[in-house]
Amino acid sequence: MSVFDDLVGQAAVRAQLERAAIAARDLAERTTDGEADRDSAMSQAWLITGPPGSGRSLVARAFAAALQCTGPAPGCGRCRACRTVMEGKHPDVEHVATEGVVITVDQTRDLVGRSFVSPGSGAWRVVIVEDADRMAERTTNVLLKAIEEPPPFTVWMLCTPSPEDVMTTIRSRCRGVALAVPPASDVAALLVRRDGVAPEEALRAARAAQSHVGRARALATDSAVRRERDLLIGEALAIRGTADAVLAAHRVHAQAVAAAKKATGDRFEREEAELKRTLGIGEGARIPPAARAQLRELAENQKRRTTRAQRDELDRAMIDLLSLYRDVLTVQLGAGVDLVNQDFDEGIRAVAAESDPGQSVRRMDAIAQARTRLGGNVAPLLVLEAMMVALRPQG
Numbered sequence: 001m002s003v004f005d006d007l008v009g010q011a012a013v014r015a016q017l018e019r020a021a022i023a024a025r026d027l028a029e030r031t032t033d034g035e036a037d038r039d040s041a042m043s044q045a046w047l048i049t050g051p052p053g054s055g056r057s058l059v060a061r062a063f064a065a066a067l068q069c070t071g072p073a074p075g076c077g078r079c080r081a082c083r084t085v086m087e088g089k090h091p092d093v094e095h096v097a098t099e100g101v102v103i104t105v106d107q108t109r110d111l112v113g114r115s116f117v118s119p120g121s122g123a124w125r126v127v128i129v130e131d132a133d134r135m136a137e138r139t140t141n142v143l144l145k146a147i148e149e150p151p152p153f154t155v156w157m158l159c160t161p162s163p164e165d166v167m168t169t170i171r172s173r174c175r176g177v178a179l180a181v182p183p184a185s186d187v188a189a190l191l192v193r194r195d196g197v198a199p200e201e202a203l204r205a206a207r208a209a210q211s212h213v214g215r216a217r218a219l220a221t222d223s224a225v226r227r228e229r230d231l232l233i234g235e236a237l238a239i240r241g242t243a244d245a246v247l248a249a250h251r252v253h254a255q256a257v258a259a260a261k262k263a264t265g266d267r268f269e270r271e272e273a274e275l276k277r278t279l280g281i282g283e284g285a286r287i288p289p290a291a292r293a294q295l296r297e298l299a300e301n302q303k304r305r306t307t308r309a310q311r312d313e314l315d316r317a318m319i320d321l322l323s324l325y326r327d328v329l330t331v332q333l334g335a336g337v338d339l340v341n342q343d344f345d346e347g348i349r350a351v352a353a354e355s356d357p358g359q360s361v362r363r364m365d366a367i368a369q370a371r372t373r374l375g376g377n378v379a380p381l382l383v384l385e386a387m388m389v390a391l392r393p394q395g
Contacts (some may be wrong), residue, residue, distance in 0.1 A: 001076070047163060147173050246389070259313045366390035
């Protein structure tokens with residue numbers, strides 16, 4: 001058993017991080033200051049990159065566990081340090097993942113300040129930034145000095161989809177870990193082993209999720225997630241004109257809004273109730289002026305969380321639509337490869353027969369443009385309407 005066992009299809013990365021963890025243990029046991037040498041397999045700043053679903057945050061967590069491990073071999077998975085890191089409870093491992101649209105300058109300053117606090121129980125203080133691509137340039141500059149000259153006991157791990165998502169000055173000071181998209185068969189095997197999913201269903205979910213482990217698990221184990229995907233693909237296949245496209249956009253938008261509220265609403269209610277208890281505000285009691293600012297800030301945080309969740313839901317939907325028209329193009333070109341959306345084989349072949357490869361490419365371009373617009377803070381419903389209209393049959 002090892003903390004690296006769930007890294008699907010990442011054999012080279014596993015070997016790289018295991019070597020680094022061994023070197024880190026050697027550094028921590030030295031009588032000198034323990035700072036990582038330039039030529040060592042260990043570094044104090046890491047940039048973990050890979051497409052969605054490749055397991056960036058899992059890799060970072062597993063590596064952090066290996067650094068804190070007290071077992072016979074780093075990353076044993078059995079010692080208390082390994083278990084607490086993997087459970088997100090280790091006091092010397094901090095995870096940063098913004099629930100808003102961006103990581104703010106103030107959040108980053110606080111994080112940098114905490115990075116200079118000596119570890120309490122582990123060998124290292126590890127800071128994992130799971131959304132480093134959501135830092136603006138001004139925010140990243142705050143981080144630069146801490147990464148350039150970290151304390152001898154601090155390790156930074158920045159996770160982004162690609163190296164270009166961070167400034168060149170940050171990238172040049174980090175050791176790179178490049179993840180690949182794992183084969184669908186490897187993801188399916190993980191679902192069978194860890195979640196007890198039937199092999200056929202596991203493979204179907206892995207293909208539909210395009211090897212995104214978390215998404216595959218949701219499709220394989222959550223009927224509500226499967227229904228949402230089925231409705232989305234069905235909406236796209238049923239578009240015949242502009243009216244169909246606009247109605248489909250409204251339905252997809254409403255589904256994303258409902259999913260975002262469901263994902264964040266329960267937490268807000270708990271936080272609000274806890275804050276009111278802390279402030280001594282009883283049920284139905286008048287809120288004193290001194291407490292209004294705190295409740296207002298909580299509501300603003302909730303608004304940012306919901307906005308982020310909604311955009312994530314819509315982006316995930318657009319990725320599913322890209323896979324749909326990828327399948328259509330595959331059929332049109334006679335590529336002879338497995339379809340991502342095999343459960344919609346009949347509909348895909350019907351769309352392929354009534355259009356040409358050029359139109360499939362234009363549809364995929366429209367979806368890619370919609371994803372860019374969504375990231376640029378354009379009104380989501382307008383983005384969806386424009387995208388869905390571009391998906392209707394042309395001539």
